[in-house]
Amino acid sequence: MIFPSSLLENAVNEFAKLPGIGKKTALRLVLHLIRQEQGAVQHFSDTIAKMRSEIRFCTRCHNIADGPLCNICADRGRKSDTICVVENIRDVMAIEGTGQYNGTYHVLGGVVSPLDGVGPDQLPIEALVRRVREEEVKEVIFALSPTIQGDTTIFYIQKQLEPYPLTVTTIARGISFGGELEFTDELTLARSLTGRLPVGQYVGRTL
């Protein structure tokens, strides 16, 4: 790409560093910004810089936070005796989006994956065990992706939690709503069979 201006070129190169944004898309975005009011672009730029410099991670659950605690941990209405263990912040937002969960979270920031050099020591698992001990937790729910790494992580953490009197569960794996039985892979279908529920428990069940 041959640019008529180095200011334009630098801005396009910055946008093109973002994941999934190629040079052509970056150019389209920058040309869009050129057409906006200067104040609006300054606001865009300031909001991004402020977000990065001021954002914190919740000292309790490692979720993203504006202050020392995230909105969820700071909310007195949430049940602190239930912790849902997730991999990342997007998972928190996905579960919050269901409106079905009223406990707290623990964001691991990853899963145990020896091949990628991620051991249990790099994840805030000790902090989770400490929370279980200090906050009189009754249930830990694992909501990790159904992968070998996810299962390894669950297995490892479960071992650490064994000394404590609490229920450890994992979210159900089965056929998606709207999913067709015949196109479901065998492992999922097998798990949905072994994890079958009495119909009375299934209909209208909430947490």
Place this chain on the structure above:
Amino acid sequence: MIFPSSLLENAVNEFAKLPGIGKKTALRLVLHLIRQEQGAVQHFSDTIAKMRSEIRFCTRCHNIADGPLCNICADRGRKSDTICVVENIRDVMAIEGTGQYNGTYHVLGGVVSPLDGVGPDQLPIEALVRRVREEEVKEVIFALSPTIQGDTTIFYIQKQLEPYPLTVTTIARGISFGGELEFTDELTLARSLTGRLPVGQYVGRTL
């Protein structure tokens, strides 16, 4: 979407204002920036703000510029007696990308389109006529999109240029390289027939 932090939410909303960026993509981009060094994000933000506040439009051809003249107009090696009329800056970059053009440009910033409320008076057509008169231009090449609006614009400008002794051309419309004849629309095929060239002129022809 339920956000754990208003800093995050504001940043996502800013990204989601960009064309073609939805909330989910915006969230992915912001979470990517959170994982980057603070200095890198500050640089991203500063580059965008600086670009918008300092970018100029070339006083001669209305291309994007760092100073009063764009890189192309400031380049003494370019032939100033040939002007290529284009709709926007992306068209300039597309033609520059071919490496086949050594003249200057005139960026209209749009085409005559009465239905969208764009009349000839809103486009820098007078400036083009002035350039033709003052810069002893020998050829004006129209490189506008092959639409009714493009053709209307060419027709209007051509009328204004009639008093001056110069050649007025338009880029060839025909079958793309790699295009299949049988799938070409009738209008394009008809134009490529009426605009046929002697084979000797076609092979290895450059501007």
